[in-house]
Amino acid sequence: MSIQKPSIPKGTRDFGPSQMAKRNYIFRHIRSTFEKFGFMPLETPTMENLSVLTGKYGEEGDQLLFKILNSGDFLKDVPEDKLKKDNAKALTFDIAEKGLRYDLTVPFARYVVMNQHEITFPFKRYQIQPVWRADRPQKGRYREFYQCDADVVGTDSLLCEAEIVLMIHEVFEKLQLSDYAIKINNRKILTAITEYIGAAGKESEFCVAIDKLDKIGLEKVNEELAQRGFSSEAIQKAQPFIVLKGTNEEKLSSLQATLGQLPSGEAGLSELQRVFDYLKAFGVSIPQVDFDITLARGLSYYTGAIFEVKVNNVSIGSVSGGGRYDNLTGVFGLPGVSGVGFSFGVDRLYDVLEELNLFPSEAHTSTQILIANFDSDSERFALPLLKKLREAGIRAEIFPESAKMKKQMNYADKKQIPFVLMAGPDEIASGQLGFKNMITGEQKALTFDQILALFN
């Protein structure tokens, strides 16, 4: 057998100990925030039946699904005529009946429908699991990445939207991020705009174009609108909306005169107003909240509020996003359940914190005390001490063999272990153990109880 070079699939990564320490630092803060706001954990299978996943993310999304090849002779029951060349698409559902989850929201909706009789509504759940997308990878864009979702289903209350903003704010505060924007908009407002400019029904084309304003500028956006079949009159009428400026309140009131006349506009504007009112009622001021009329978001299931969070001055895209979906469970046979949720992208948050150098040194939690191993007698002497250290809640380990002191010290240094405990023949005889601080290099002779007392 020839030796093969080991490799991992495109767009996936290994996470070593120091990376895991930093990732766990992010997970910790997100999880504790979700729990503080009353969300309960949920996990769903890595793979779903393909029929659960398809058709939920638009045509583009379906193409990004990873499909799982059926076991056994997967061609056995495929009709002859489907096996022709250039027929891969039609063949897909015959040879793959399962797929890897693309996000956490659709599996959640599936779970809600399957467990509707046990669930007490409103149902608040959080879910931290990896998702897979057959995207072309780039920086900050992976084929396997973690999402941290929090959703509430079974209530229309806009209090949920306000609490989502609060949770984002809290997590970012804990991660010491302050220069970011929580962009918020409402699908109903976008609908109203297309109606107002006389292009009703062309909402998604409109969204795709204006979503790029930041990136390509007004002129190109207008070009794109024209390309997508908007009349010059419609584009003209859309201008005031695209370039809308001012505070969130100013934007809302200036839109009242135009979009407020339309039912969808009225609904969208008042919903947004309610969210702002709730935030005010909480007594917090979150200057990062920005009503951005050009925020669109691609996922087709959003119907009300939409969110997106972007950290400023970094090379990474949005790190969080979400919105309200009025009828996600409808396709699974449970109509009339409204939900709202959002998701943190841990992998992108990681890249952001790394780029801004914001990981605290406490992010690495390693061993606190290493016990040096001199010989078999000292090893035997040390084991009860090691047990006592651990019982006191101290992260401790003994070097597993009586290697050269140089090697053991080097091990402690590389692993960033702050203290080394010396209990060799001399120390055992005198009862005074050597306790070395690896940061200062200072070494003291102390009894074991004195050492324990330092960590109480």
Next chain:
RNA sequence: GUGGUUUUAGCUCAGUUGGUUAGAGCGCCUGAUUGUGGUUCAGGAGGUCGUGGGUUCGAGCCCCAUAUUCCACCCCA
């Protein structure tokens, strides 16, 4: 999915028009120092030049294929 880009030691990178034995810094190992890391000094190991083909007397360098990285589009966390 479309177009481009990257790949040479563990890491970051040099490598001339195709020409002998492919280099550096850092890291790693050994010793100075058989009970002390991080500093210093001396020595050492480590490469199928992403992979598979091709052109050539001769390929790290040219050609083809493929993988991978990153970028733009598309879309998104």
